[in-house]
Amino acid sequence: MLKGLALTPPVIGRISIGRVVERDGKRLPEKDDGFTITTQIQSKDGWIKHPLDASLRKSPDQKLRSIPVRLLFDDPDLSFRANYTMFDRSSGRPLCVGDGQNCRRATSAGFQTLPCPTPMSCTIGIEGHCKPYGRLHVRIGGDDELGCFVFRTTGFNSIRTLMTRLRYFQAVSGDKLSCMRLELKLRGKSTALSHRAPIYYVDLTIPQGSTLADIVREACEEQERRIDSGLRQDLLEQAAQEGLALGAFEESDEEGLAVVEEFYPQDGGSDPLGSGSSASGEQTSAPHRKENHALAAKLRQRNQMVNAKPE
Known part of the structure; x- marks a missing residue:
């Protein structure tokens, strides 16, 4: 087995709530108010739509x-992985990935494990376009039971909502997430920071017309059927965990370039809250980004004063 290469869930398509458009000679992300399901193939007009996109529209x-979706894993952290992430904007190579406590950073001396103070308090992060970056892997349809569609986002609302929902569903179902019928739903809201313009984020719910009790009961029955057929969910999750642990970073350079173009736009600023204008559909106003930079500058100044004090 190759070392240094993370084995990620097999991706057979993408889910987005935005797209990249060309404007004034630049390729820029643009938000949308609906999902688009695509293949992994791009044309000059953008990502080619997956057949499921048309079949799910009336x-x-x-x-x-x-x-309508299902999850591949019972462990929420395998289905949805979110980190503070910084990419090399020219090569797409991940440079630093952290969880708010520790980070793994590529340096001239090799990979190092360092403290992660979050982008708001990190001098390198605030200047290097570091922000929360999440990817949710879900199953759509029944053609490939181990193949996933990936939804990527740097939107704070989507990341927080998805992390919360997954843990709630895991708890209420008794660790039967992979057996539950669920639904990705697009929601909108307005805030003072968005100047009351709508911003869109992704939620994970039970299907419309069903009750939570119905879905949990179905999940229990589905788990029994899987056990009777000899399917080993526990060994699948073990294999997934071991595969992800093989690499220093999850994204390859090739994947990183696409992520940078969609979610780390050059003129989008360094938004420590991870909700700057991007193809994730969520947007933060320019004044708020300036406030974040000002706060980061104050934090750096305070830290310098503390370090300068004689013992």
């Missing part, structure tokens, strides 16, 4: 705002 003009 008409070609209908906005896709909910998608």
